[in-house]
Amino acid sequence: xxxxxxxxxxxxxxxxxxxxxxxxxxxxxGMHFDFDFEEDPDRWAECMDFWQKVGRKxxxxxxxxxxxxGLGRSAAEHWILQEEFAxxxxxxxxxxxxxxxxxxLRHGTHEQRRRHLKGIAxxxxxxxxxxxxxxxxxxxxxxxxxxTLDGDEWVIxxxxxxxxxxxxxxxxxxxxxxxPQSSRHKGISAFLVPLDxxxxxxLPMHNIANGRQNATFFDDVRVPKDCLVGTPGNAxxxxxxxxxxxxxxxxxxxxxxxxxxxxxxxxxxxRFVAEGTRGGRPLSDDPIVxxxxxxxxxxxxxxxxxxxEMHSNVVTGSPRAGSHIYTINLQQAYIxxxxxxxxxxxxxxxxxxxxxxxxxxxxxxxxxxxxxxxAFGNHAGGTSQLKRMTLATRGLELPR
Amino acid sequence: MTIxxxxxxxxxxIHRSAQxxxxxEVPPELVRRYRSGREGEEEFARxxxxxxxxxxxxxxxxxxxxxxxDAGVVDMYPIFLELGRSLAPVPLLETVILAGGLIAGLGSGxxxxxxxxxxxxxxxxxxxxxxxxxxxxGIAPTSIxxxxxxxxxxxxxxxxxxxxxxxxxLADDQSLFLxxxxxxxxxxxxxxxxxxxPLYAVTxxxxxxxxxxxxxxxxxxxxxxKATVLQAAMVTGxxxxxxxxxxxxxxxxxxxxxxxxxxxxxxxxxxxVAIDAHNTGLLALHAAWAIDAGRPFLRxxxxxxxxxxxxxxxxxxxxxxxxxxxxxxxxxxxQLYTRHCKHWEFSLGDRRTSLEQVAALPA
Numbered sequence: 062x063x064x065x066x067x068x069x070x071x072x073x074x075x076x077x078x079x080x081x082x083x084x085x086x087x088x089x090x091g092m093h094f095d096f097d098f099e100e101d102p103d104r105w106a107e108c109m110d111f112w113q114k115v116g117r118k119x120x121x122x123x124x125x126x127x128x129x130x131g132l133g134r135s136a137a138e139h140w141i142l143q144e145e146f147a148x149x150x151x152x153x154x155x156x157x158x159x160x161x162x163x164x165x166l167r168h169g170t171h172e173q174r175r176r177h178l179k180g181i182a183x184x185x186x187x188x189x190x191x192x193x194x195x196x197x198x199x200x201x202x203x204x205x206x207x208x209t210l211d212g213d214e215w216v217i218x219x220x221x222x223x224x225x226x227x228x229x230x231x232x233x234x235x236x237x238x239x240x241p242q243s244s245r246h247k248g249i250s251a252f253l254v255p256l257d258x259x260x261x262x263x264l265p266m267h268n269i270a271n272g273r274q275n276a277t278f279f280d281d282v283r284v285p286k287d288c289l290v291g292t293p294g295n296a297x298x299x300x301x302x303x304x305x306x307x308x309x310x311x312x313x314x315x316x317x318x319x320x321x322x323x324x325x326x327x328x329x330x331x332r333f334v335a336e337g338t339r340g341g342r343p344l345s346d347d348p349i350v351x352x353x354x355x356x357x358x359x360x361x362x363x364x365x366x367x368x369x370e371m372h373s374n375v376v377t378g379s380p381r382a383g384s385h386i387y388t389i390n391l392q393q394a395y396i397x398x399x400x401x402x403x404x405x406x407x408x409x410x411x412x413x414x415x416x417x418x419x420x421x422x423x424x425x426x427x428x429x430x431x432x433x434x435x436a437f438g439n440h441a442g443g444t445s446q447l448k449r450m451t452l453a454t455r456g457l458e459l460p461r
Numbered sequence: 462m463t464i465x466x467x468x469x470x471x472x473x474x475i476h477r478s479a480q481x482x483x484x485x486e487v488p489p490e491l492v493r494r495y496r497s498g499r500e501g502e503e504e505f506a507r508x509x510x511x512x513x514x515x516x517x518x519x520x521x522x523x524x525x526x527x528x529x530x531d532a533g534v535v536d537m538y539p540i541f542l543e544l545g546r547s548l549a550p551v552p553l554l555e556t557v558i559l560a561g562g563l564i565a566g567l568g569s570g571x572x573x574x575x576x577x578x579x580x581x582x583x584x585x586x587x588x589x590x591x592x593x594x595x596x597x598x599g600i601a602p603t604s605i606x607x608x609x610x611x612x613x614x615x616x617x618x619x620x621x622x623x624x625x626x627x628x629x630x631l632a633d634d635q636s637l638f639l640x641x642x643x644x645x646x647x648x649x650x651x652x653x654x655x656x657x658x659p660l661y662a663v664t665x666x667x668x669x670x671x672x673x674x675x676x677x678x679x680x681x682x683x684x685x686x687k688a689t690v691l692q693a694a695m696v697t698g699x700x701x702x703x704x705x706x707x708x709x710x711x712x713x714x715x716x717x718x719x720x721x722x723x724x725x726x727x728x729x730x731x732x733x734v735a736i737d738a739h740n741t742g743l744l745a746l747h748a749a750w751a752i753d754a755g756r757p758f759l760r761x762x763x764x765x766x767x768x769x770x771x772x773x774x775x776x777x778x779x780x781x782x783x784x785x786x787x788x789x790x791x792x793x794x795x796q797l798y799t800r801h802c803k804h805w806e807f808s809l810g811d812r813r814t815s816l817e818q819v820a821a822l823p824a
Binding site: 363 | 463464465466468469472535704708711712719720722723725727728732735736739744746747749750751754761764768813816817819820824
């Protein structure tokens with residue numbers, strides 16, 4: 062039955078209040094922080110300090126089993142928590158750890174879960190991602206990093222690129238080809254790799270939005286046999302496509318994280334419009350600005366509703382628009398293209414000062430200028446072109 | 462209760478019935494017959510209307526006393542989805558949702574008994590003359606003035622006025638009147654239009670009306686919002702058919718020795734249709750839920766309207782790009798959607814009007 066409300070019971074309403082009170086207490090002044098576009102160590106420390114407080118409440122692992130540091134709470138409670146965090150503008154939890162957790166909770170061994178989930182649940186151990194390679198970006202299935210079994214160890218050789226936050230992380234979640242005879246997605250396995258292992262080298266790659274990504278080289282890096290997650294050669298189905306690519310959210314997706322960023326920015330932009338003037342007239346009376354703002358409002362609302370749809374599809378197991386692959390690729394194509402359009406739309410509202418980064422002339426302390434640059438990071442998790450091609454060929458069954 | 466975007470089993474049942482009915486009873490030839498814009502042609506398919514009355518669809522949103530079951534907007538949503546997909550030439554939105562909604566919201570007991578009963582049984586057609594925000598170009602003023610129960614003025618774009626038995630007319634002081642369409646002093650001027658829709662400029666010269674309730678503003682606002690949401694459902698349904706036509710064509714048409722759907726440039730235009738139809742449906746379903754749940758809904762409805770106006774403009778464009786020459790031919794069905802989408806784009810307020818509503822309502 063159609064319902065866009067997660068908290069229809071007094072218990073869930075009380076839970077929402079509890080989350081809201083926590084945020085008001087722990088982040089009284091808010092925190093505009095994007096883990097993938099931030100290098101300042103003090104700001105990182107501040108963010109992780111906040112997330113460790115969340116971790117101590119048990120809220121990072123809210124839905125996980127108590128056996129693995131979780132609270133065993135419902136998908137609805139998870140949604141409410143994520144929704145409150147998004148509406149409050151709290152920093153998004155560095156997403157790769159959550160992907161590792163989702164993979165381990167589904168396909169990890171008891172020992173792997175006991176060993177790794179604690180650090181993720183407490184926000185004390187960050188994870189880097191080792192998916193993309195120089196010659197395997199959109200075409201991830203063509204990756205060539207090799208993992209060879211030698212006695213009780215896997216030996217990893219190859220190169221990963223564009224690794225977000227990997228330099229902050231002691232561990233990396235690495236996709237590598239474990240069957241040399243295999244081609245494409247068959248024969249790819251997932252590994253939990255300690256980045257202090259001999260043979261690992263990392264070089265910085267600075268992005269245009271103030272963040273650091275990394276090139277990571279693996280030269281005869283030996284990891285114990287039990288670093289493999291799931292069954293050999295099945296990472297594609299078990300870990301990647303099995304859960305819909307980049308929405309690996311442990312069976313209870315929250316609001317889209319790009320939505321969370323846009324709604325945070327839009328709130329500040331509304332205030333800018335309410336207070337600003339142009340040509341002696343309040344911006345809020347300018348019919349062009351009003352239409353521009355309304356366009357942004359409609360699109361960000363659409364992105365918000367996409368989160369409800371994804372949650373409903375996963376939790377009820379009944380994809381509204383036919384299939385999971387159809388919905389996720391459609392939503393991702395839309396939201397990724399929206400993200401850059403949104404950033405430009407904010408600049409259109411703001412006018413010439415939108416280009417200024419710092420100082421008294423910079424509106425919103427240069428936030429829109431930085432968000433505009435950050436918007437070109439919308440390829441993370443796959444480009445919008447890739448999402449459209451997948452929507453066309455797998456969702457609509459157009460020929461390949 | 463939790464987040465769930467799926468229809469209830471009753472709504473699923475309604476959806477299946479609507480699918481079967483419109484797909485069996487409304488072939489494109491029927492749409493062509495009533496939407497060719499030929500003079501002297503019937504404005505809507507009376508047989509279809511009679512069958513819909515027998516199915517109980519014309520009474521659904523009314524109270525039990527008038528043959529309905531107080532159906533919510535989400536209950537009506539699947540019917541409008543399929544109606545839009547089939548382009549069925551019937552005044553369901555105009556007579557049941559708009560006029561019926563206004564009479565149910567403002568009428569006296571006697572007015573409701575008489576008029577809702579007639580609508581439910583399929584015996585009478587009602588059209589709504591609520592006025593449109595239009596760009597005037599030197600033609601007559603469009604507002605209606607009421608002196609007592611006597612109405613004068615012109616409303617420019619009234620759907621189905623030619624076959625209506627009664628009109629609901631909104632005066633500029635926000636009072637609402639029932640007007641007998643055959644009353645002396647009432648004249649109709651047909652407006653030939655792209656969709657072949659029966660559209661008229663309705664002029665009243667001291668025409669007597671029967672007033673409904675008092676200040677109608679809030680009820681009119683709510684009923685129009687409800688109608689825009691169900692109109693967005695129709696646009697979504699039409700989009701699903703445009704998507705199907707475009708996908709099928711891209712799979713079967715070959716050029717350069719392969720199916721054109723292999724070309725990513727073509728795939729892009731097909732996915733444009735999918736995205737617009739999907740997003741419009743999502744916004745419309747959300748607004749429908751908000752209305753039924755008794756939550757504030759004007760902003761959600763305005764957003765659904767804004768999205769549906771844009772989708773109505775863009776989906777046929779993408780469909781034509783995929784099809785090229787064949788869809789430019791009058792015998793091909795895509796053009797039926799192209800024409801009707803233009804009507805929906807502007808009907809009940811254009812994109813500019815709905816965006817201004819969004820801007821005026823706080824988030």
